[in-house]
Amino acid sequence: MSTQTSAPADAVPYPLVVRTVALDALGGTTEAATTDPLDLLGLLPSQAPLAWVRRGDGLVAWGETLRVAVSGPDRFADAERAWQDVLARAIVRDEVQLPGTGPVAFGSFAFDEDSAAGSVIVVPRVVVGRRAGRTWLTTITTGARLGAPPRLADVVGPRVPPVDPGTVVYSDGAVSADGWREVVARGIAAIKAGAVDKVVLARDVHARTEHPVDARWALERLAVEYPSCWTFSVDGMIGATPELLVRSEKGLVTSRVLAGTIRRTGDDAADMARAAILAHSSKDLEEHEYAVTSVAHALEPFCSSTNVPDVPFVLHLPNVLHLASDVTGVLTAPTGAAAHPSSLALAAALHPTAAVCGTPTAAARELIRSIEGMDRARYAGPVGWFGADGDGEWGIALRSAAIDPDDPRSVRLFAGCGVVAASDPPAEVAESEAKLVPMRYALGRDVSDS
Numbered sequence: 497m498s499t500q501t502s503a504p505a506d507a508v509p510y511p512l513v514v515r516t517v518a519l520d521a522l523g524g525t526t527e528a529a530t531t532d533p534l535d536l537l538g539l540l541p542s543q544a545p546l547a548w549v550r551r552g553d554g555l556v557a558w559g560e561t562l563r564v565a566v567s568g569p570d571r572f573a574d575a576e577r578a579w580q581d582v583l584a585r586a587i588v589r590d591e592v593q594l595p596g597t598g599p600v601a602f603g604s605f606a607f608d609e610d611s612a613a614g615s616v617i618v619v620p621r622v623v624v625g626r627r628a629g630r631t632w633l634t635t636i637t638t639g640a641r642l643g644a645p646p647r648l649a650d651v652v653g654p655r656v657p658p659v660d661p662g663t664v665v666y667s668d669g670a671v672s673a674d675g676w677r678e679v680v681a682r683g684i685a686a687i688k689a690g691a692v693d694k695v696v697l698a699r700d701v702h703a704r705t706e707h708p709v710d711a712r713w714a715l716e717r718l719a720v721e722y723p724s725c726w727t728f729s730v731d732g733m734i735g736a737t738p739e740l741l742v743r744s745e746k747g748l749v750t751s752r753v754l755a756g757t758i759r760r761t762g763d764d765a766a767d768m769a770r771a772a773i774l775a776h777s778s779k780d781l782e783e784h785e786y787a788v789t790s791v792a793h794a795l796e797p798f799c800s801s802t803n804v805p806d807v808p809f810v811l812h813l814p815n816v817l818h819l820a821s822d823v824t825g826v827l828t829a830p831t832g833a834a835a836h837p838s839s840l841a842l843a844a845a846l847h848p849t850a851a852v853c854g855t856p857t858a859a860a861r862e863l864i865r866s867i868e869g870m871d872r873a874r875y876a877g878p879v880g881w882f883g884a885d886g887d888g889e890w891g892i893a894l895r896s897a898a899i900d901p902d903d904p905r906s907v908r909l910f911a912g913c914g915v916v917a918a919s920d921p922p923a924e925v926a927e928s929e930a931k932l933v934p935m936r937y938a939l940g941r942d943v944s945d946s
């Protein structure tokens with residue numbers, strides 16, 4: 497339970513000066529919007545890139561004006577307070593006024609409050625954003641006053657292509673695949689003994705790369721191969737998640753809940769048949785129901801109305817099919833409060849959902865602590881960004897990996913699976929392998945590597 501600001505608000509010699517200007521276009525395109533994610537990702541430097549990109553829209557950022565490290569059960573509230581302190585002293589000129597313009601902080605939070613891994617929010621120096629054909633540049637400095645409007649050419653370096661990580665050698669993480677089958681069997685036994693209804697169990701795999709991992713290599717591959725996912729990079733945590741914990745924008749809240757998975761075969765006709773099986777599988781529908789209910793209940797105190805679809809749709813990804821539900825709500829101030837909560841406060845209220853922890857939450861988290869055999873660190877925790885008005889987007893850091901800050905040739909890849917009474921341990925191991933495919937692909941060279 498602590499907060500550490502590497503440039504504490506009190507120690508910032510001047511208030512933050514935040515300036516957002518419109519950009520005509522990126523990548524030389526002056527026509528209507530392109531949806532090429534590489535337009536944004538292609539601007540990133542190799543050092544500590546920050547990204548939140550989907551279908552060519554989103555935010556990329558670099559540099560560090562401020563970093564706030566938090567931990568423990570109050571990590572979300574502590575981060576929020578630090579951000580509010582910074583904002584209270586900021587001088588902002590925002591000529592674009594869209595979600596993601598003006599001051600922006602990126603964050604990545606540990607799954608478990610007891611994790612040895614810290615959580616962090618980073619306020620970058622430069623942000624480039626794009627939304628529905630409009631692009632903008634934000635600079636965040638600690639200069640004493642507003643200077644001339646920033647220009648992209650002054651803040652973006654010469655394009656240095658991402659470096660190929662080279663040969664990748666995989667080895668067991670904290671628990672081997674065989675050992676993890678036993679972990680799943682223990683989870684099923686605990687469910688049958690009545691300890692929980694559902695538990696989500698995860699494993700890690702270690703990758704050793706020939707060359708230091710250039711996060712941009714992985715991000716570019718993920719953004720192209722998994723366009724319906726949110727490709728993210730925050731403080732060495734990278735991935736492409738299909739699951740949106742919460743988006744809060746102008747009083748509307750959205751959450752994309754996933755739970756219930758089937759592997760793809762590579763044969764489109766067979767996959768269509770599998771999609772139909774998934775949509776009717778009572779085991780997967782049960783897993784899904786727990787996840788949707790946990791999100792709907794967590795949102796209720798903050799919403800005047802919510803909309804929970806009656807039946808899930810099937811989300812097609814290159815590696816797996818998921819049961820998916822988009823839960824939406826209209827935010828309202830909870831009793832006694834002046835304003836509705838920020839996107840980060842909503843993420844804190846939602847986390848951990850039954851899609852990544854289980855049902856009931858506290859018992860599932862205890863079971864994970866006692867049988868999973870690893871520290872999830874920031875895997876399955878909230879990752880994303882928020883702005884000055886508190887609006888923002890937080891995904892669940894799935895299909896993800898953590899690059900070791902002390903050894904960038906060392907990477908932990910993660911995958912987990914929802915377990916219910918009807919689960920089968922070998923099938924869950926196979927499902928976890930399918931969920932590792934995106935990050936293996938990201939570190940690879942071409943499709944045949946995956």
Ligand SMILES: C=C(O[C@@H]1C=C(C(=O)O)C=C[C@H]1O)C(=O)O
Pocket residue numbers: 696698739754755756757783818851852894895910911912913914915931
């Ligand atoms: C835990 C993960 O995925 C979660 C578990 C799912 C399932 O068990 O069906 C599906 C999507 C995610 O909510 C992961 O990808 O690591």
